[in-house]
Amino acid sequence: MREILEMAERLGRSLGSTDEYRALRRALEATAEDRELSELQNRILDLERRFEEALRSGQQPPASEQQEYESLFSRLQSNPTYQRLVSAQANFDKIVARVNETIHQGIEKGAQSRIILT
Numbered sequence: 449m450r451e452i453l454e455m456a457e458r459l460g461r462s463l464g465s466t467d468e469y470r471a472l473r474r475a476l477e478a479t480a481e482d483r484e485l486s487e488l489q490n491r492i493l494d495l496e497r498r499f500e501e502a503l504r505s506g507q508q509p510p511a512s513e514q515q516e517y518e519s520l521f522s523r524l525q526s527n528p529t530y531q532r533l534v535s536a537q538a539n540f541d542k543i544v545a546r547v548n549e550t551i552h553q554g555i556e557k558g559a560q561s562r563i564i565l566t
Contacts, residue, residue: 459547468540475529475536482529492520 463469479485495517499509524530 463543463547466540466543468536468543472533472536472540475533478529479533482527485524485527485529488520488524488527492517492524495520 495509495513498513499517502509
């Protein structure tokens with residue numbers, strides 16, 4: 449088990465040194481510094497909480513709040529900092545998906561092997 453954990457740590461270090469991960473970190477830092485984006489996200493989260501409360505109590509959220517949500521969400525999606533974050537996250541997710549697929553293939557091969565490794 450120790451060997452597996454050591455390999456996992458090396459894998460984590462390798463992933464952390466990829467250009468995709470570095471781009472993601474920069475995008476996350478830029479997101480934290482973008483005041484307009486933070487305000488948009490906070491207002492959207494507030495509206496989502498209100499929607500949940502209304503739905504839990506069997507009520508429909510007010511139409512004005514639904515329209516505000518749609519407007520805010522549209523602004524969020526057109527925010528350049530947010531777009532960079534989404535793009536960077538998607539690129540890093542592709543790397544992680546390829547790694548996970550490779551791990552899965554290795555597991556399948558290991559399960560078929562009759563050789564027992566210690």
